[in-house]
Amino acid sequence: MGEITLKPKVTFKVPIIAETITPDNFAGKPIEEIEKLEMWEGNRKTTLGDLFEAAGSSGEAPADTKIIIEGDVRKVRRIGYKMTDGQILIKGSVGMYLGEKMEGGKIIVEGDADSWVGAGMKGGQIEIKGNAGDYVGAPYRGDTKGMKKGTIIIHGNAGNEVGCWMRGGTIIVKGNAGLFPGIHMKKGTILVEGDCAGRCGAMMKGGKIAILGYVPSVLPSFTFEEIKKSFKVKGEKIKGPFYLFTGDLNENGAGKLYVSTEKNKHLQFYEKYLE
Amino acid sequence: MIKVILITGRSLNQGVSKELGKFSKEYMEKVAVCELDPEDLKLLGVSSGQNVKVKTKYGEVVVKATESTQAPHKGIAFIPYGPWASILMPSATESTGMPSLKGIEATIEPAKDEEILDPEKLIKMVVGREP
């Protein structure tokens, strides 16, 4: 396994577009060539070498290339764009569009990640040890091609619209989630282990969402089905019990929404429909 | 002190006084205000025209309390758009471009003896220097 370490040379002020930071672009290249990779600092075209100190050596193929980023890269965007294999480890917090359209490999962030983590992701794994912003896995405006495959794990909290337009794959939020997890979702699984600000599964057509914590309410276009003992994520059983809802009926959807019964006593009134 | 949901918005007075100038007396009179439900005023022990301090997670500001003509809206406070309202707003937009300018949790307390800052002082306070 080849390892390349990148360190910002200065504190970045304007946004850095760094879609060239991928194992695919690094593999098989000597440091001098990696340093020549194109980057954008605001409206100036520049190179990786101008912005980052690069050290180490890359592997022959993306699969055996690991990129380690040290320092503050909160302004740096699109790291891991379309990567197919290999690893990126970010030892801090990172900017928007991390792992956009990623197809394979693994990205680990030790700090926080800004919005659009794994935007339109097609495979691989992203793990954020801190918090994530909004629109995890979501496509750009107007587009309907959300996350298709792969896994995103967020150990902290996530913002609004986790898994917007999701078409497959798995998103796990170990902390809390904002409004609208699984909005427009068609397929795939979202697990929120903490609380959720609400409106889960709005306009969803399919897929599964489970909330283990508190939810203020369930949308009126969801219908209560039954109480379920457990919920499965990637083959692993998550113990309930859960209120199970189907929706979004406004979209003739058949998505499944699991909400913890214990943390949501205020939803008990639904139980009258069991009789 | 009472807890309210704060909303901001346009008002006719704000619209008219804006055209008289952002530094005019009228603008400050019409915009540095907080419209409250009569019941909320009573709870606060404040009468229309007295100053109150509005606090949110994001900031605090002294404005003049007025009795709302668009009541009932118990538990809801209204401040017209302008520099006094915006200090109380979150800067985060939830990645939409739009800060949440309506529906923010706030507290209101009487501040009869505290001064309402004019726009110049307000900006100085926000940016921390002479503009």
Place this chain on the structure above:
Amino acid sequence: MELLIKNGYVYDPINEINGEKMDIAVKDGKIVESVSSDAKVIDATNMLVMPGGVDIHSHIAGSKVNSGRILRPEDHYKDVKPRTAITRAEVGHTVPSTYTIGYRYARLGYTTVIEAASPPLKTRHTHEELNDIPLIDKSCYLVLDNNWIVLDYLSQGEIDKCAAFIGWIFKALKGYAIKIVNPGGVELWGWGKNVESLDDQVPPFDITPREIIRGLCKINKMLNLPHTIHLHTNNLGKPGNYRTTIETMDTVSDLADGKPNIHITHVQFCGYGGDSWITLRSGAPEIAKYVNNHNHVTIDLGQVVFGDATTMTGDGPFQFILQNLTGNKWKNADVEAEGSAGIVPYKYKRKNFVNAVQWTIGLELALLIKDPWRVFLTTDHPNAGTFMKYPRVITWLMSKVAREKVLNKINKRAKKRSTLPSIDREYTFYEIAIITRAATAKALNLANKGHLGVGADADIAIYNINPMEIDPSKEYKKVRRALKRAAYTIKGGEIIVKDGEIVKSFIGETFWVKPAIPEDLEKDMLREVSEKFKEYYTVSLENYIIGENELASSKPIAVKTNL
């Protein structure tokens, strides 16, 4: 400035020049007999030379097009090009930005394009966009058939005043021809309804679609307008509608005087046989038969090209049906006292039965209608595909092999039902020059466009292909590649494209008609109209009028009327 285009193979059907090797001389923006020895020489040896393309129906500017842009950011993300020292940034795929439209048409060798439908109240917007479309000359049709003032006058039999109103509106709003969109049906869409036949009543006007069409056809003649009425049929997009289309053509046959008096647009969308989406079949043979036997009709294709499209039309009720069929996002925008617009993103798929039938219909029309002077190439951009696909459509017309390649990939049931496999006709370059420039210029009565005779505007397309050597039937890919990127496009005597790249940019002209209306009649009419305006509209009559100074490069065309 002088130019000499030397040794090209020239196709100039209006002047009956069919692949003759000759020189074209240009001076001060016009074609001339000869130029001095100082002229800049363009060596067109072994190249194909044609007049600049003239697109008779394309949605390029105005509120509807811009609504499409706003509605579809996903259309734009992948199709971008940074600015250069000469060009503005390019963006947009099926609904490109104004700049992009100008550059892309120019690259194809097109130099004149008409916006197909502008609601009068929003025509100021149309002009603001036309002002920003570089390089090409342009104009717009005004949608007038569901206009309340027109309907009031027609239903009251006040045809003179109606003509005066329409004449005035061309002067006031700077438009070129009368556009008719689902006459009567769009007015009813104001209540969420539609018409189903030419003889349905349109309350409260006490008028039928047939009467609207005939009335406007008569007025078109009274005003002596350069183009015919330009008509989008009733029942568009519905199985079995080819009958409505033929009925529509026939309803004005008695008003004709040996020349075309009606243009039916994007006939593919109104050429459907069968009586449901399941029994859908092509109605092209029947329509072609009618057109072949009646010389008062011209049509354009609205040819489907597989892939992304954005449907946009003034036919609000049709778009409502389409959004229900597709479930795609839908914009509807009704315009007070005038009409509507609807937008739905769409993707044509080869394996989809309906889409495959649609694809065959356009080609059948082009191949079964014998007279190329009455059938024009369009994709009803961006409804059936973008204008960028014209080279591809041309190869389907020129090559049976190219058609068969697609036929083998389309929905099997659609292929079985189509007459297309049995058609052997292949267009020649001369015929292509007719359906893409000569005939369209003629139909628009643009005397200086669409040909290369002395006095014509020096709008010229040169393609890097040798028409004497190439066999378009077999080497259709070469044809496509050459037509996609003109070797040179010359606009008004200036070289604007070289080797498929924009080398110079400026703003072309916006032309519009200025009919002469008797003063008294106009006064009478305006008195009535200004009263109606107060009731019907939310803007004043004065603010409805567009000043000539609002056009970046205004070219009025004075018209003597028969009023």
Place this chain on the structure above:
Amino acid sequence: MKTVRNVVCPFCGSLCDDIEVDIEDNRVVKVRKGCAISATKFTKYNEERIYKPRIDGREVSLEEAINEAVEILANAKYPALYGWSCTSTEAINIGIEIAELVGGVMDNTASVCHGPTILGEQDAGISTCTLGQVKNRAELIIYWGCNPAHAHPRHMARYSAASRGRFVKGRKERTVIVVDVRKTHTAKTADIFIQIKPNSDFELLTALRWAVKNGELEQEEIAGIPAEKIEELADMLISCRFGALFFGLGLTMSAGKARNIEAAVNLVRELNNYTKFVMVPMRGHFNVTGANEVMAWATGFPFAVDFSRGYPFYNPGDTTFVDVLTRGDCDAALIVASDPVSGFPAEAIRNLAKIPVITLDPHETLTTMISKVVIPTAVVGIEAEGSAYRMDAVPLRLKKLVEPPPGILSDEEVLKMILKKLKERVK
């Protein structure tokens, strides 16, 4: 004295075009037909005027100010250009070219107004119309999260509730419903007032749609409204011949933002299966719609366009001015016809105050206070002409009524000068 008729009012998105203005000695002396705001706008436009360009508070010549502006923009790595909603479409169009040339972020005030409406539309579409359709046909009108009595004072009389149209003759022939968190002055004129809990519009819109679809509501109360009342309301919406929903910032700014609009779009779409229904955003500034239109035709996107890589990139939340400022991304700003400092959250203002700001405005504002370069301009619609788009995207021509003060040019002219110099400077 002369009287100019059919003047378009350059204040709010209603763009009333029937104003009559008396002019004497190059001054507006009387305004007829306009609302209170309009009358003030036309007569008090000389209050707090700026008469001389400034750099760092020092009065300079126009040329010096323009040169300084050009230097700032040309040197910036990520400049932002913002405002635009209170100027002519022509001026905005030049702004776009400047943004493209300097590789900046071009945003207009829609981003903090009806930007969410556009985002909602981009996911779901919208069934809309020009205001005359409502005037002529609407039997049922809903004002949701908007207060035209205050924000668009003549809207109800000219275009909606109380307007006189061809098929519907006036207020008595219409049913008016107001949905708001307060009993606003608009609500006080309504036939039905639905007082909704703050931040629960999405739930109510969703429930209404479900009720229109004849679905069963399993909750007894939604958004503070009993289920039976929601069902009744749904029946009313279905039963009218033509319904119109006007909506304001009560939807775009409260929890859910763009998704509230999407829910409204979906409700209206559903209603069109039963009757005719449309919705129209109550746009605020007089040409914010024009800013969206011209940006869309020139760049493909209606607001929040990032040109840093030479072509337009759009992603509100990233490329919107509030976000760009809050993250501290931009290193210079050009503000035209807007006062973000009096309307933006504190963090954004703090960051704006740290960078060189160029401001074009006729008047002293909180933004001119913190600007490095201030260039005074003419008041569009009074001292300069140009095009503007009404809230329903009807384009109108603003008139020039009087001459601006000596030496003061229009936004369009000043921006043209900046563009010209920039073109020489940036190759």
